[in-house]
Amino acid sequence: MEPIAPARLTAAKKSYAVRRVNFSDYSHLATKAATPKPGDIVLARVQTLGSHKRIELPNGRKATLHPGDEVLLAFGNRYAPDQYEAYVPETLAPCHMVAAGGIAAQATSWHDRLSGPTSVEPVGILCRGDGRALNLADYALPTIACSMPSTVLGVFGTSMNAGKTATAASLVRGFAKSGYKVGALKITGTAAGGDPWLMHDSGAAEVLDFTDGGLATTFGTPLDKIVATTRNLLRTLHRSHCDVAVVEIADGLFQDETRQIASSPLMHSLFDGVVFASGDALGAVAGVNSLQQLDYRVLGVSGAVMQSPLAVREIVMNVDVPAFSLADLQNPTTVSGIMEQTLSGRLAVAQ
Known part of the structure; x- marks a missing residue:
């Protein structure tokens, strides 16, 4: 020394x-x-x-x-x-x-x-x-004991640069415009400030990421650590009185930590629904099918693919979920529909 x-x-x-x-x-x-x-x-x-x-x-x-x-x-x-x-x-x-x-x-x-x-x-x-x-x-933020936001929505994607962050930010914007107090959370990836600041700019009342949980990156981090960190960060959002949390998961479904998260019953139980971001139609269809096979409630597709009307047409012909542009996700009518789906999902689970 x-x-x-x-x-x-x-x-x-x-x-x-x-x-x-x-x-x-x-x-x-x-x-x-x-x-x-x-x-x-x-x-x-x-x-x-x-x-x-x-x-x-x-x-x-x-x-x-x-x-x-x-x-x-x-x-x-x-x-x-x-x-x-x-x-x-x-x-x-x-x-x-x-x-x-x-x-x-x-x-x-x-x-x-x-x-x-x-x-x-x-x-x-x-x-x-x-x-x-x-x-x-x-x-890291201290571990706290309380409940989590009443609605938690996840954003998965095909890969880096599929439009996950833009999708999450648009969801944040839509819920904030609809009168909800929204928290944003990024649970995997590499330390970077651009994503949290975009969430703030989009109307999030509180923004946290894995670095607030004491992690510089999450590649190679054991699943149980990611789960515990995610749960504590969600509780922290609730303590800030956020009633909706939008959670971004980095990289694509083939990346090891993302694959483990998607397959984990503990992580699955946190989400009321998920949106899938893709850069192309085939990736969107494959991603939706993969998540539905894992019993996720897939609320829709968005991301970079939405820039192509032909690709969007291919998506809606091959999956049973809607395709949302970023503007759609920011629309209170879309937000109302998403909330109706999450509520019906909770009632189905309760029964």
Whole structure:
């Protein structure tokens, strides 16, 4: 270990991923012998710039990076078909910043359109004077005991960039315009501020994500941890008097954590209904069929596919659920229909 001057921490560019951290808790750096764990906070020095030339600060500003800058990141695994596949390294050898939200990992593959990852050199993992490394989990919202919002709607999708976030934001907008107090929640993915801020801008009264539950990313996180985190975040929304919660699940149904979530009876029991976002008609039909086979109440299809009238026609010819444009989801008439379906679903379960 070596001591670290508070001024050095103050000068470092802090990422969105570490926004909940109280840096006055730290006095030392664990250096060469340290073994990183997901959620550990690392002071790193930028070496060479790759596809990520900026870092997302806690306030949402994208700060330009320069070689030699010191940044505060969190170690985490990443699964992003349009971006990076990356894993927490076993040592503090040079690695990469694999997400603008502030994730340090060793990239093993990436999309062809990317120039490659930004390289960073870990200086050390932040720790207390006794050598204990504090982790993002130490800054998670407290576990509370109360009920959950009366209506919980999920948003699944085919893949990254299928339009899940836009779909969730439109649902938030529609319910807010209809007089509901709406909470938004993203339960899986990689730390990033853009999605939460979009939910705020769409009218959500309270917005939380897995980073509020102490996770930098969720790739590789055990299902029971995701379930417990989700339930506590939903209770936190209820404590803020949200009567509706819109929950986004990252990536597609083939991604391992998403597959486990969709198949989990514990997670299934949380949702009154789900909307499926897709980029194409075949994906929409396959996704709806998969969720219905798991006994989900699929309320409709939306997402990027809605930009194509022909694709929408293919969807409605092949599934028994409606296709909603983003404008539809923001319409109080649609919201009223969704609420009627969720209510009828509750009555059917009760009987």
